[in-house]
Amino acid sequence: MSKLRAVLLMVTVTTTLLTAVNGWCFNEPLTIEKKGKWVIKKCVHDAFEYLIGSDFKTIDCFECSCTESGLFCCGFGEMAGAVDVPDGYKMVVDGCEYTIVKDDGAAIDK
Numbered sequence: 001m002s003k004l005r006a007v008l009l010m011v012t013v014t015t016t017l018l019t020a021v022n023g024w025c026f027n028e029p030l031t032i033e034k035k036g037k038w039v040i041k042k043c044v045h046d047a048f049e050y051l052i053g054s055d056f057k058t059i060d061c062f063e064c065s066c067t068e069s070g071l072f073c074c075g076f077g078e079m080a081g082a083v084d085v086p087d088g089y090k091m092v093v094d095g096c097e098y099t100i101v102k103d104d105g106a107a108i109d110k
Contacts, residue, residue: 024081025074043071061096 030052033040043050043066050056050066057063061079065072075081077096085091085100092099 024079025072027069028071028073030068030070041068042066045071045073 028043028045030041031044031049033042041052043052043054043064045064046058050064050071052066052068054066055064057076058073061075061077062073063076064074078093078098079096083091083098083100089100089102092101
C-alpha cells in the first residue's frame, strides 16, 4: 500500500472515531445602572455582576467574556454541544470534562 493510501486510511478511521461536537453559545446585553450622575455598565449572569473586561468560567460549564458589546458565553467540555458517540463507545463525564471510551474502558482521543 502506498504512503498516500495509508495516510488517507488513517485519516478516515480517525475522523470516524472522533466525536462530532457542535458549539453552543449565547449573548446577553449589558446592564446599565444609573447612580446619581454616574452610569455603570456591567454584565449580569446568574445573579453575579461582572465588570467589562472580565473573563470567567461558570459552574455549569460556560466560558464567558464581559465586553462593551455585552456578555458572550460559550459552552466548554460537556456543554460544548451535541456529542455523537460512535457505536461501541460511551461518554464518561467528570465535572465539565468528558472522555469517550470503548465499552471495554479504553480511552480514545477527543
